Amino acid sequence: MTGTRMAAGAGLAALVALPFLLPTDSYYLHIVIQVLLLGLIYTAWGFMGRFGLVSLGHGAFMGVGAYTSSLLWNLYGVTPWLGIPAGMALAVLLALVIGYPCFHLKIVGHYFALVTLALGQVVALLIITARDVTGGSLGMTPRAVGTSWLAFQFQDRKQFYFVALVLWLAVLGVRAWASRGMRRAALEAIGEDETAAEAAGVNVLSEKLRVFVISAAITAAGGSVFAQYIMYLNPETVAGVGISLQIVFAAIAGGMYSALGPTVGALLTLSLTEFLRVMFGTHFIGAANTIYGVLLILFIIFMPRGILGVIEHRLVRRAPPATAPAE
Amino acid sequence: MDIYLLEAIMNGVMLGGLLALLALGLNLIFGVIDVVWICYAELVMGGMYAIYWLHAVYAWPFLLACAVAIALVALFGLMLHRLIIEPILGSAPINQLLATGGMLFFLQSLATLLFGTDFRNVGIRLPIIELGEIDLSFARLLAFITALVGALGLYLFLARTYLGTAIRAIAQDREIMGLMGVDQRRIYLITSAIGGGLAGLAACLLVLQYDVHPFIGLTFGPITFMICVLGGLGNMFGGVVAAFIMSQIISIVGYYFSIEISYVLAFVLFIVLILIRPQGILGR
Numbered sequence: 001m002t003g004t005r006m007a008a009g010a011g012l013a014a015l016v017a018l019p020f021l022l023p024t025d026s027y028y029l030h031i032v033i034q035v036l037l038l039g040l041i042y043t044a045w046g047f048m049g050r051f052g053l054v055s056l057g058h059g060a061f062m063g064v065g066a067y068t069s070s071l072l073w074n075l076y077g078v079t080p081w082l083g084i085p086a087g088m089a090l091a092v093l094l095a096l097v098i099g100y101p102c103f104h105l106k107i108v109g110h111y112f113a114l115v116t117l118a119l120g121q122v123v124a125l126l127i128i129t130a131r132d133v134t135g136g137s138l139g140m141t142p143r144a145v146g147t148s149w150l151a152f153q154f155q156d157r158k159q160f161y162f163v164a165l166v167l168w169l170a171v172l173g174v175r176a177w178a179s180r181g182m183r184r185a186a187l188e189a190i191g192e193d194e195t196a197a198e199a200a201g202v203n204v205l206s207e208k209l210r211v212f213v214i215s216a217a218i219t220a221a222g223g224s225v226f227a228q229y230i231m232y233l234n235p236e237t238v239a240g241v242g243i244s245l246q247i248v249f250a251a252i253a254g255g256m257y258s259a260l261g262p263t264v265g266a267l268l269t270l271s272l273t274e275f276l277r278v279m280f281g282t283h284f285i286g287a288a289n290t291i292y293g294v295l296l297i298l299f300i301i302f303m304p305r306g307i308l309g310v311i312e313h314r315l316v317r318r319a320p321p322a323t324a325p326a327e
Numbered sequence: 328m329d330i331y332l333l334e335a336i337m338n339g340v341m342l343g344g345l346l347a348l349l350a351l352g353l354n355l356i357f358g359v360i361d362v363v364w365i366c367y368a369e370l371v372m373g374g375m376y377a378i379y380w381l382h383a384v385y386a387w388p389f390l391l392a393c394a395v396a397i398a399l400v401a402l403f404g405l406m407l408h409r410l411i412i413e414p415i416l417g418s419a420p421i422n423q424l425l426a427t428g429g430m431l432f433f434l435q436s437l438a439t440l441l442f443g444t445d446f447r448n449v450g451i452r453l454p455i456i457e458l459g460e461i462d463l464s465f466a467r468l469l470a471f472i473t474a475l476v477g478a479l480g481l482y483l484f485l486a487r488t489y490l491g492t493a494i495r496a497i498a499q500d501r502e503i504m505g506l507m508g509v510d511q512r513r514i515y516l517i518t519s520a521i522g523g524g525l526a527g528l529a530a531c532l533l534v535l536q537y538d539v540h541p542f543i544g545l546t547f548g549p550i551t552f553m554i555c556v557l558g559g560l561g562n563m564f565g566g567v568v569a570a571f572i573m574s575q576i577i578s579i580v581g582y583y584f585s586i587e588i589s590y591v592l593a594f595v596l597f598i599v600l601i602l603i604r605p606q607g608i609l610g611r
Contacts, residue, residue: 052419052421054421054424054425056365056428098598101602102602105602105605107601107602107605109419109420109421110363110420110421110424111556111601111605113363113421113424114363114552114553114556114601115597115598115601115602117549117552118549118553118594118595118597118598119594119598121549121590121594122591122594122595122598125587125590125591125594126587126591128587129585129587129588129591241545241548241549242545245428245431245432248425248428249428249429249432252425287436287440288436289432289433289435289436289439290432290433290436290437290440292429292432292433292436293429293430293431293432293433293434293435293436293437294429294433295429296425296426296428296429296432297411297426297429297430297433299429300415300422300425300426300429301411301414301415301426304418304422
């Protein structure tokens with residue numbers, strides 16, 4: 001346990017020191033910020049995915065968050081400090097509207113996946129339809145005002161880095177808090193066998209709903225902040241089937257059962273994309289996704305617990321049981 | 328009655344035929360193997376590219392190109408089952424869906440890599456049929472008729488042949504049929520090949536109406552899944568009925584509002600219907 005704590009402390013210190021070690025406005029810092037922001041979205045997906053709630057429509061929540069805060073800012077000048085919670089609230093509402101009947105009627109497995117897939121399509125199509133305000137498929141840009149806390153815009157990458165780091169840590173905290181002790185046992189029981197869990201006294205409906213709502217809220221917030229960072233929104237990049245599947249892939253590849261797994265997935269996928277882009281240029285457009293696809297298939301077949309899951313499994317087996325990490 | 332509305336309804340019927348054909352193969356695999364091929368529409372895309380290359384580039388006769396494309400996609404379906412689905416048949420159903428999701432990514436980006444994002448047209452212009460004051464595309468009529476013939480053929484195959492009976496039996500009870508001497512593995516492989524072949528057949532008809540590009544699967548994929556679920560998974564007849572309901576919604580709402588709104592409504596209807604009747608509109 002102390003070993004884990006020390007490792008976590010050292011990791012945190014390294015993360016705080018990182019922007020000072022890299023040159024200002026460095027390309028690598030840009031990548032790390034994206035890893036943190038996408039990592040927290042993937043973590044939110046894995047938060048429900050690991051209990052058997054596979055959503056193929058998380059792009060919907062990302063899109064709701066990103067478009068709500070950006071539209072409120074552009075149209076009415078409402079600060080993202082209010083816009084982001086508004087987007088989260090909307091995502092929560094959406095999750096409740098979809099989740100309550102689904103869980104109440106015990107819609108699970110691929111049925112649930114297909115319902116969320118339809119939800120993702122609905123949100124993406126609505127964004128395209130409302131092209132008068134959202135710019136449709138061409139996308140939109142939040143009105144830029146330079147560095148401003150009020151507008152949640154930071155010209156200096158270092159500042160944005162710390163914003164992203166704090167958010168990412170907060171999400172890890174929420175993940176740990178929401179799945180501690182008996183809660184975790186109850187949720188794992190649901191993932192294994194819902195009927196048995198119900199019989200054992202677990203309130204399956206409310207537990208699943210809670211997980212779904214938390215996941216949706218974090219994803220919406222992540223979508224908003226990601227849009228604030230990239231300063232460009234497009235139904236393809238923040239909603240729709242493509243991004244939804246990308247979330248699923250990265251979370252699984254990294255390991256959705258581990259706390260840091262989805263972030264490792266974000267690191268892996270972003271590095272791969274950037275590496276291929278730098279190596280081959282835009283000529284090999286699509287090369288990254290070809291490799292993603294093959295990797296996703298291989299991961300599902302050979303290591304469904306993901307990279308970090310496999311590493312942790314090895315560590316736990318090697319270490320004496322008393323010092324095995326709780327996560 | 329408004330002549331344009333009538334035309335929209337007729338076009339809806341034609342689109343329904345096409346969607347029914349698309350849903351047919353997926354439904355078969357869904358019903359028999361209990362696996363969702365989320366990459367099904369990408370298989371169709373593969374077939375469309377095959378026809379495009381064989382016919383438009385290498386100048387093969389269209390029908391020969393179609394036959395080869397059907398065979399290729401059928402072979403692909405068989406390989407997909409053998410190499411990807413079979414090793415994980417025992418794990419959670421959602422894993423199989425996700426693995427084919429990886430295949431979706433792969434096929435889509437492989438097409439981008441090989442052919443670029445250009446829209447490619449096979450270059451066949453079929454005549455427009457004038458039915459009184461209504462214009463009807465011959466390509467759509469052909470698709471409609473082929474879809475019905477395909478559905479009928481599949482029905483007869485499943486109902487009348489020994490192999491078809493074995494396939495239906497496996498779908499009803501996986502465990503017992505093994506004891507009755509039916510080779511489950513072989514049946515699954517045959518079913519996958521037939522499912523792939525139906526995707527190839529759909530490709531032959533789609534290529535006459537639409538340009539092929541790497542993301543065409545995203546246009547037809549989601550709506551096809553919705554139709555299968557609405558019809559009741561594995562219920563062929565239900566799938567055909569659901570295809571016609573969805574296509575009417577898409578054409579009529581598309582006529583009054585816009586095509587995006589019509590798809591939004593179709594998906595919302597799907598969500599509502601699956602919540603009311605998870606067993607499908609014709610399920611018991």
